Amino acid sequence: GNSVTQMEGPVTLSEEAFLTINCTYTATGYPSLFWYVQYPGEGLQLLLKATKADDKGSNKGFEATYRKETTSFHLEKGSVQVSDSAVYFCALTRNQFYFGTGTSLTVIP
């Protein structure tokens, strides 16, 4: 079947720290991979995506690389800000969207 497993939270970091949120997937065929972000009180927003192996998605300083050999799509940011505090969801598409359970990130000044 198709599924996404992501690092459990909550994660608390100090401003300017390095962020990694792990995401691994199981899928038949070749899915597209996504990271969505949900800020407090708002809807899910696309953060970045990758549609084939070795693609790197990037946006707002966040990056993730589609690794077929390790079935992973880990999210990274070199220096987090307080404004990055949100819940992050890894997802794949394979005829429909499959989401992970979300990882809550809090960045403290």
Place this chain on the structure above:
Amino acid sequence: GAGVSQSPRYKVAKRGQDVALRCDPISGHVSLFWYQQALGQGPEFLTYFQNEAQLDKSGLPSDRFFAERPEGSVSTLKIQRTQQEDSAVYLCASSPQRTDTYNEQFFGPGTRLTVL
């Protein structure tokens, strides 16, 4: 505003009541999706429309759940005889593409349903 809107934002229902949740997708978007998000979980797929056709309803948890999109724009998710386990946030998303090329989905803010 050009985004996906949902109403109401919050709904409290007594067990056994019927509820109707509305989604206004982005104008011109072909695809529309409904998801259920339980507390602390990721969204789970409920159903999908391409224009007015409901092409996939495999995620609907029971026959108490019904969705429609009669004119290919606004959609309504109806839950009959609500139960406590129906308490969740119901998310609507739309996409300009057909489902054979899954790409970004644009999400609404959700409707938080609480069944007492």
